[in-house]
Amino acid sequence: MAYVSKASPSGAPVSGYVKLSQAQLSPQEHTQLLQRYLASISSILPNDPDLLRSVLWHPDLHDGNIFIHEGKISSIIDWQSVWTGPLMLQARTPRLINYNVDIMLKLPENFKELDNGEKERIRDQVSKSIQLYIYEHGTGRRNPLLNKARRQPFGKTLAQLVDFAGNSWDDDILPFRDCLISLERNWSELGTTNPCPFHFSEDEIRQHHEDGEGFNETQDFWDSVEGIVDRSGWTTPENFDTAVDYFSKLREEGLRTLTGEERQDFELQTRRVLRTVSQGKLA
The missing domain is CATH 1.10.287 (Helix Hairpins)
Structure with missing residues (x-):
């Protein structure tokens, strides 16, 4: 936070090919959000020591950084910026098998009647669904603690909050702010007796939605070049x-x-x- 507070707006990194929001270029905006984050994080972490145990976790496993030799994993690369932190914040489904669409574990009865394009889409959906099913059930049997950490209420939101807090100046302030707004909105469901230590005004939320329009344009741009460059x-x-x-x-x-x-x-x-x-x- 000390670094960001002394940074020049002109020194803000460039992200994507869409004009950055004024909030992204403002050190004051970043430090204000970081202060809200620091005021709240100690109240929302669980008390279970097993979930707070420190672990080293690779945050981005995918088929581009896992090397296979003779049917076995021979090397994993891209460990830069990896940190040891609470299991609760580290545990996540690897991007390699993460799947957020409807689960389909078998082909539909009318599969043979579909056109080739629809058949290919459904085969891909079934394949990814089975991979996720095997991972989740295998994790539950072999590593129950990890399974417990992955299934904590708002666990993914808390993990994203910590990630975005450390990267808002380098990447984008919008996801960080969005997590904090979501945190305030769902505070009563977190099981803490402490009141939420911050509040977003209606004007701040309105400005957030306006800034989000440009952010969505950036995401659409990167979606459009998927398969060419990540x-x-x-x-x-x-x-x-x-x-x-x-x-x-x-x-x-x-x-x-x-x-x-x-x-x-x-x-x-x-x-x-x-x-x-x-x-x-x-x-």
Whole structure:
């Protein structure tokens, strides 16, 4: 918080290709949210010492950072920024198998009557559903403590709150603020006898919704390039030329159509594409 409070607004990182909100550029906005976070976090952690035990946890397991050799895991990479912290805040379903759509464990009776596109979609849904089912039931049998931590009320929200608190200046202030608003709204359901130590006014919530419009545009942008480049700027060697071509054309189109301050911001945000060929990374 001391670092953010002394930071210059012009030093705020650039995120995505949409103009940043004024809140993102304001050290005061960040420190105000951090103060609310610090005032509340001690009241909402559980008292169960098992859930508060410190563990080392890889936060982002997926098929791009797990290496397999002869049918066994030989290496796991991308441990940067990993920290030891309470199990309650660390436990989560790996992105490798995380699935948030309706669970379907078997093919429907009319499967043979569907067109090829719908068959492929349903096969994918069933496959991911089975993977999640096996993971959850296997975890319940082999690691009941982890299973208990994963199923704590508002556990995911609390974990996100801690993550966003440490990254709002580098990533985006909107998810952090959204978690705090949700925390105040659901405070009575957390099982604590302490009153919520902060309050968001109607004006603050209105401004949050207005800022969220730009945030959603950024998310839509990254969704549109899924399969070409991920949100960290990483792409596969096979997709590298496609990614460079896409972002180069995006830069050319933006510089051709935008004007004034918006064009200046866009030029700064997309300048990095000029260095990607030598660096091998986008973002």
